[in-house]
Amino acid sequence: GEDVEQSLFxxxxxxxxxxxxxxxxxxSSTYLYWYKQEPGAGLQLLTYIFxxxxxxxDQRLTVLLNKKDKHLSLRIADTQTxxxxxxxxxxxxxxxxxxxxxxxxxxxx
Amino acid sequence: xxxVSQSPSNKVTEKGKDVxxxxxxxSGHTALYWYRQSLGQGLEFLxxxxxxxxxxxxxxxxxxxxxxxxxxxxxxxxxxxxxxxDSAVYLCASSSIRVSGELFFGEGxxxxxx
Numbered sequence: 001g002e003d004v005e006q007s008l009f010x011x012x013x014x015x016x017x018x019x020x021x022x023x024x025x026x027x028s029s030t031y032l033y034w035y036k037q038e039p040g041a042g043l044q045l046l047t048y049i050f051x052x053x054x055x056x057x058d059q060r061l062t063v064l065l066n067k068k069d070k071h072l073s074l075r076i077a078d079t080q081t082x083x084x085x086x087x088x089x090x091x092x093x094x095x096x097x098x099x100x101x102x103x104x105x106x107x108x109x
Numbered sequence: 110x111x112x113v114s115q116s117p118s119n120k121v122t123e124k125g126k127d128v129x130x131x132x133x134x135x136s137g138h139t140a141l142y143w144y145r146q147s148l149g150q151g152l153e154f155l156x157x158x159x160x161x162x163x164x165x166x167x168x169x170x171x172x173x174x175x176x177x178x179x180x181x182x183x184x185x186x187x188x189x190x191x192x193x194x195d196s197a198v199y200l201c202a203s204s205s206i207r208v209s210g211e212l213f214f215g216e217g218x219x220x221x222x223x
Contacts, residue, residue, distance in 0.1 A: 004151075035212075042113070042200060042214030043152075088152065096165065097212060099144070101151035 004089055004100035011106045018076040020103045022089030027070060033090040033097065034063065034074045043088060047074075081107045111135075113215035115201050121221045122191055130186045130218045134203030141184050142204075142212060143176055147197040155199075158184065191222045 003025045012018045024032070030051055035043040049056045049063045049072075056063045062075040072091075076083055086102040114133040122128050134141050143155040154168040158178045169175070173191075178184040188195055198219045202212040 006151075040216070042216045043202075043212070044214070045211045048211075096154055096157055097142075098154065099152035 004091055004098050006087075006089055006100040006103045008101060009104050009106070011108065012079050014079060014081060014107050014109050016079055018074075018079045018083070018105055018107075020074045020076075020087050020089075020105065022072040022074075022100055024070050024072065024089070024091045024098075024100075026091055026098070027067065029091040030093060031091075032063075032065060032072050034061075034072075035088040035090060035099070037086040037088065037102070039085070046087070076105075079105075079107050081109070083107055113201055113203055113213050115199075115215035115218050117218055118216065119219045119221075121223065123223050124193060125190055127187065127189045128191055128220060130188075130199050130201075130220070132184045132186070132201030132203075132215060134182065134184070134201070135205075135213055136182075138203035138205050138213070139181070140204045141178055142202045143184070143186050144200045144202065145197045146200055146217065150197075152200065155186070188220075191220075193222050196220055196222045 005023045031048050033048040034046040036046045037043045047058050047061055049065050060077045064073045084107045086104050088102045089100040090097045092098045116131045139160045141158040145153045156176045157165040173189045176186045198217040200214055200217045202214045204212045
């Protein structure tokens with residue numbers, strides 16, 4: 001079945017870049033997604049990328065997709081303390097998104 | 110309301126009791142999902158409703174779990190004879206079929222089974 005894997009933790013210094021990585025197994029997904037979960041809150045869609053794209057940039061966020069290796073990454077430039085959250089990678093179609101375990105990003109001053 | 114609403118936000122119950130968790134999706138959203146979030150386990154898909162179609166129940170972990178969606182709107186997730194391993198945050202999400210893949214999540218119902 002489909003599987004999405006992420007590392008559990010990432011700790012970065014404020015102002016540095018953060019890179020969160022994800023690997024997935026289902027190559028048929030039209031979109032791949034990054035969701036953010038702040039403490040005590042539900043998940044919110046952060047960004048997504050079409051499967052026929054290699055890169056998408058949105059302000060401080062850069063998404064890179066390597067379809068050959070089934071690898072997705074999220075880069076956050078100039079990481080701020082407000083970026084501290086759990087970041088979930090997800091793939092699939094609208095009828096069933098498969099989420100990874102989430103990566104807890106901790107930003108320290 | 111403007112967002113997905115879930116209740117109760119916290120539920121503590123004794124092993125063996127039944128619990129009901131409620132989800133009120135965003136008005137007009139035809140799709141509704143239940144996920145379970147356990148510590149270190151990520152989000153586990155439970156069930157998916159889309160309009161009047163038969164729900165996709167493939168993620169329900171056992172026959173103690175069931176869900177219904179009345180009138181194409183509010184959904185109730187029922188867990189019978191709760192076990193300690195059912196302790197988790199149960200997240201509901203809804204989406205509009207016009208915007209593929211963007212799920213709008215509620216804040217979740219935290220279930221603790223003693």
